[in-house]
Amino acid sequence: MLNLITISISLFLIILTGWTISTYFIKKDSQEVIKEELTNLFDICKKFFLSLKNLIGILTSNSLSPEERDITSMEEAVSKKDEQLLNVVQPINEIKEKSEEVKHDDDDGDDALSSFSPEVVEVINEEEEKVA
Numbered sequence: 692m693l694n695l696i697t698i699s700i701s702l703f704l705i706i707l708t709g710w711t712i713s714t715y716f717i718k719k720d721s722q723e724v725i726k727e728e729l730t731n732l733f734d735i736c737k738k739f740f741l742s743l744k745n746l747i748g749i750l751t752s753n754s755l756s757p758e759e760r761d762i763t764s765m766e767e768a769v770s771k772k773d774e775q776l777l778n779v780v781q782p783i784n785e786i787k788e789k790s791e792e793v794k795h796d797d798d799d800g801d802d803a804l805s806s807f808s809p810e811v812v813e814v815i816n817e818e819e820e821k822v823a
Contacts, residue, residue: 715725807815 711725711729715722
Protein backbone atom coordinates (compact mmCIF):
# COMPACT_ATOMS: atom_id res chain seq x y z
CA MET A 692 0.00 0.00 0.00
CA LEU A 693 2.82 2.37 0.94
CA ASN A 694 4.62 1.57 -2.32
CA LEU A 695 1.48 2.36 -4.34
CA ILE A 696 1.12 5.75 -2.63
CA THR A 697 4.82 6.54 -3.11
CA ILE A 698 4.70 5.58 -6.78
CA SER A 699 1.53 7.63 -7.33
CA ILE A 700 3.00 10.74 -5.72
CA SER A 701 6.27 10.36 -7.66
CA LEU A 702 4.42 9.87 -10.93
CA PHE A 703 2.24 12.93 -10.23
CA LEU A 704 5.31 15.10 -9.53
CA ILE A 705 7.08 13.90 -12.69
CA ILE A 706 4.02 14.58 -14.84
CA LEU A 707 3.54 18.01 -13.21
CA THR A 708 7.19 18.93 -13.77
CA GLY A 709 7.10 17.87 -17.42
CA TRP A 710 3.83 19.71 -18.02
CA THR A 711 5.22 22.88 -16.36
CA ILE A 712 8.45 22.82 -18.39
CA SER A 713 6.68 22.19 -21.69
CA THR A 714 4.11 24.94 -21.04
CA TYR A 715 6.86 27.36 -19.95
CA PHE A 716 8.78 26.95 -23.23
CA ILE A 717 5.82 26.58 -25.58
CA LYS A 718 3.52 29.30 -24.26
CA LYS A 719 5.61 32.46 -23.93
CA ASP A 720 2.73 34.49 -22.49
CA SER A 721 2.42 32.21 -19.43
CA GLN A 722 6.11 32.37 -18.39
CA GLU A 723 5.61 35.22 -15.89
CA VAL A 724 2.65 33.51 -14.23
CA ILE A 725 4.53 30.20 -14.00
CA LYS A 726 7.60 31.95 -12.50
CA GLU A 727 5.38 33.65 -9.94
CA GLU A 728 3.67 30.41 -8.94
CA LEU A 729 6.96 28.51 -8.71
CA THR A 730 8.34 31.29 -6.47
CA ASN A 731 5.26 31.01 -4.25
CA LEU A 732 5.61 27.22 -4.15
CA PHE A 733 9.29 27.52 -3.20
CA ASP A 734 8.49 29.99 -0.37
CA ILE A 735 5.75 27.71 0.92
CA CYS A 736 8.14 24.73 0.91
CA LYS A 737 10.75 26.72 2.84
CA LYS A 738 8.16 27.72 5.46
CA PHE A 739 6.86 24.15 5.61
CA PHE A 740 10.29 22.66 6.28
CA LEU A 741 11.10 25.38 8.82
CA SER A 742 7.83 24.68 10.65
CA LEU A 743 8.50 20.96 10.47
CA LYS A 744 11.97 21.48 11.99
CA ASN A 745 10.49 23.62 14.79
CA LEU A 746 7.79 21.02 15.46
CA ILE A 747 10.38 18.24 15.73
CA GLY A 748 12.43 20.38 18.13
CA ILE A 749 9.39 21.05 20.32
CA LEU A 750 8.37 17.39 20.31
CA THR A 751 11.85 16.16 21.24
CA SER A 752 12.20 18.67 24.06
CA ASN A 753 8.75 17.92 25.47
CA SER A 754 8.67 14.17 24.96
CA LEU A 755 11.37 13.31 27.47
CA SER A 756 10.32 10.57 29.81
CA PRO A 757 9.44 11.73 33.35
CA GLU A 758 12.65 10.11 34.65
CA GLU A 759 14.79 12.13 32.22
CA ARG A 760 12.95 15.30 33.21
CA ASP A 761 13.60 14.54 36.88
CA ILE A 762 17.28 13.95 36.19
CA THR A 763 17.51 17.18 34.19
CA SER A 764 15.74 19.18 36.89
CA MET A 765 17.96 17.59 39.58
CA GLU A 766 21.08 18.54 37.64
CA GLU A 767 19.84 22.12 37.35
CA ALA A 768 19.08 22.22 41.08
CA VAL A 769 22.53 20.83 41.92
CA SER A 770 24.22 23.41 39.70
CA LYS A 771 22.23 26.20 41.40
CA LYS A 772 23.24 24.86 44.84
CA ASP A 773 26.87 24.71 43.70
CA GLU A 774 26.69 28.36 42.64
CA GLN A 775 25.20 29.31 46.01
CA LEU A 776 27.93 27.40 47.85
CA LEU A 777 30.61 29.07 45.75
CA ASN A 778 29.14 32.45 46.67
CA VAL A 779 29.44 31.48 50.35
CA VAL A 780 32.93 30.03 49.99
CA GLN A 781 34.37 33.17 48.40
CA PRO A 782 33.79 35.37 51.47
CA ILE A 783 35.25 32.63 53.70
CA ASN A 784 38.38 32.62 51.54
CA GLU A 785 38.61 36.39 51.90
CA ILE A 786 38.40 36.03 55.70
CA LYS A 787 41.16 33.38 55.65
CA GLU A 788 43.36 35.62 53.52
CA LYS A 789 42.88 38.51 55.94
CA SER A 790 43.69 36.28 58.93
CA GLU A 791 46.80 35.01 57.16
CA GLU A 792 47.88 38.60 56.55
CA VAL A 793 47.45 39.32 60.26
CA LYS A 794 49.46 36.19 61.14
CA HIS A 795 52.22 37.21 58.78
CA ASP A 796 52.31 40.66 60.36
CA ASP A 797 52.62 39.07 63.82
CA ASP A 798 55.60 36.91 62.80
CA ASP A 799 59.10 37.81 63.85
CA GLY A 800 59.64 39.49 60.51
CA ASP A 801 61.32 36.41 59.10
CA ASP A 802 60.95 36.73 55.34
CA ALA A 803 61.99 33.12 54.78
CA LEU A 804 59.00 31.88 56.80
CA SER A 805 56.55 33.95 54.81
CA SER A 806 57.32 31.92 51.68
CA PHE A 807 55.96 28.75 53.33
CA SER A 808 52.31 27.81 53.69
CA PRO A 809 50.63 28.76 57.00
CA GLU A 810 50.55 25.11 58.13
CA VAL A 811 54.31 24.75 57.66
CA VAL A 812 54.90 28.02 59.52
CA GLU A 813 52.80 26.74 62.44
CA VAL A 814 54.81 23.51 62.61
CA ILE A 815 58.07 25.46 62.54
CA ASN A 816 56.84 27.79 65.30
CA GLU A 817 55.79 24.80 67.42
CA GLU A 818 59.19 23.18 66.98
CA GLU A 819 60.92 26.43 67.92
CA GLU A 820 58.80 26.67 71.10
CA LYS A 821 59.72 23.08 72.05
CA VAL A 822 63.40 23.81 71.60
CA ALA A 823 63.18 27.06 73.57
